[in-house]
Amino acid sequence: MDIFTMVFWAIAVLLFLTSIIRSKKNTLEAMKKSKSMMGGMLGEIVAIILLIGLVLTFIPPELVKKVLGTSNTFVSSVVAAIIGSITLIPAFVAFPLVGSLVDVGASIIPAVAFLTTLTMVGVVTFPLERKEFGTKFAFTRNLLSFGFAIVIAWVMGGLL
Amino acid sequence: MMCSKLKKNKLFIMIGLLYIGLLLVNPGKALEAFNNSIYYLKEMFIILPVIFLLTVAIEALIPKSVIIKSFGKNSGLKGNFLAFLLGSLSAGPIYAAFPIGKTLLSKGASISNIVIILSSWAVIKVPMLANEAKFLGVDFMLIRWLLTVVAILLMAYITAFILKKKELQAHNDNDENTNSLMIKQEYCIGCGLCVRMLPEMYKMKEGKAVVAVTSMEEESVEEIHKTVQKCPVGAIQYTSKIEQN
Numbered sequence: 001m002d003i004f005t006m007v008f009w010a011i012a013v014l015l016f017l018t019s020i021i022r023s024k025k026n027t028l029e030a031m032k033k034s035k036s037m038m039g040g041m042l043g044e045i046v047a048i049i050l051l052i053g054l055v056l057t058f059i060p061p062e063l064v065k066k067v068l069g070t071s072n073t074f075v076s077s078v079v080a081a082i083i084g085s086i087t088l089i090p091a092f093v094a095f096p097l098v099g100s101l102v103d104v105g106a107s108i109i110p111a112v113a114f115l116t117t118l119t120m121v122g123v124v125t126f127p128l129e130r131k132e133f134g135t136k137f138a139f140t141r142n143l144l145s146f147g148f149a150i151v152i153a154w155v156m157g158g159l160l
Numbered sequence: 161m162m163c164s165k166l167k168k169n170k171l172f173i174m175i176g177l178l179y180i181g182l183l184l185v186n187p188g189k190a191l192e193a194f195n196n197s198i199y200y201l202k203e204m205f206i207i208l209p210v211i212f213l214l215t216v217a218i219e220a221l222i223p224k225s226v227i228i229k230s231f232g233k234n235s236g237l238k239g240n241f242l243a244f245l246l247g248s249l250s251a252g253p254i255y256a257a258f259p260i261g262k263t264l265l266s267k268g269a270s271i272s273n274i275v276i277i278l279s280s281w282a283v284i285k286v287p288m289l290a291n292e293a294k295f296l297g298v299d300f301m302l303i304r305w306l307l308t309v310v311a312i313l314l315m316a317y318i319t320a321f322i323l324k325k326k327e328l329q330a331h332n333d334n335d336e337n338t339n340s341l342m343i344k345q346e347y348c349i350g351c352g353l354c355v356r357m358l359p360e361m362y363k364m365k366e367g368k369a370v371v372a373v374t375s376m377e378e379e380s381v382e383e384i385h386k387t388v389q390k391c392p393v394g395a396i397q398y399t400s401k402i403e404q405n
Contacts, residue, residue, distance in 0.1 A: 005294060008290040011214075012210040012213040013213060015214065015217035015218070016213040016214075016217045018217065019216065022221060023220060026220040026223075029220070030216045031216050033390060034219065036351035037251065037252065037349070037392050038208075038215075040350065040351055046172065046201070047171040047174075049200045049204060050197050052196070052200050053194055053196040053197030053200075054193045057189055057192045057193040091288055092211075092288070092291065095288075095295040096200045096204055102296065108296075108300065111296075115292075115304070120279055122254055125254060128347075132258045133262070133265075133328055134327060134328050136322075136323060137271075137323060140318075141275055144319065148311040148315060152308060155307055156304060156307065
């Protein structure tokens, strides 16, 4: 286990103990709630990770580098942002998926674009958002999020 | 029941079949693919409990209702800060934020703060930061977090500049004076928590929870309110005639 993982573990355990001491009842209730949410995702998590194995086996790193590498980041980041907007997978499993692609040579620019639009832009949830807040709000928020996702990706590409 | 289980694990079954097929055609490659997965699987299970514990602790230590209460008509920086806090400390997918955003809107929250809540709810989950740091590195996580906060603030102000509050849909469901209990199907994630809490009121149908009864006893009002609060995505809608009298 690396140092950062240990730090996260320590923080998590400490906060959890605090919450048990503060209120056992609230903590147990929160545990039930989180368990139902995360339990439902477990199958999906394992499935995505097994998919990563297939991708790493059958898609050669050279191809990943060529398509998602640093050569044509403009097109790849826009495409990644579009894919992120229409996909509906938990961010949860998106991190190992994207991490595995970056490990074999994908540029971080499309990676960031995908991660950001995945959660912030929702084509699938758009009708719901429209119903609750109106068409203009939903359009504005989703379009701005899409644009900013690409800006964030580009700035990060320049920094890292 | 069987059918809904199948539907829920569609992806898992698909990938499983892919592996079985591959095992028959080329066992060497199947094994290689499985071995490639093991590293990520191990890493995932190291970080999963952290995410779980953090989510639980945040939920138990900082009840959402407290933040919502102190929200009010707060505008300015303090309001923005509370909006960020509410969004990034909450669990659940973005559409779980819609009902909460709507409630706050009717309480007088500004458009920019609604944008901040929805966006930060979507991208900057505190427990998820641990996950991101694990698979993409701490630098990556920190820089993306910082840039995202700045971007959300800009988006909030741009949206408030473009939109007037009047233009936001403020429609309410019209059957308010009836005693009605319903589960918004488009929000339900089928976790089954409400069914376990109140099996006489709710049941599972095709992987989603539905209301199982047509008439309600007076004494179940409190129990129902509990399930409304506990639903992780806020999908249960309940208006009680009894309570209003």
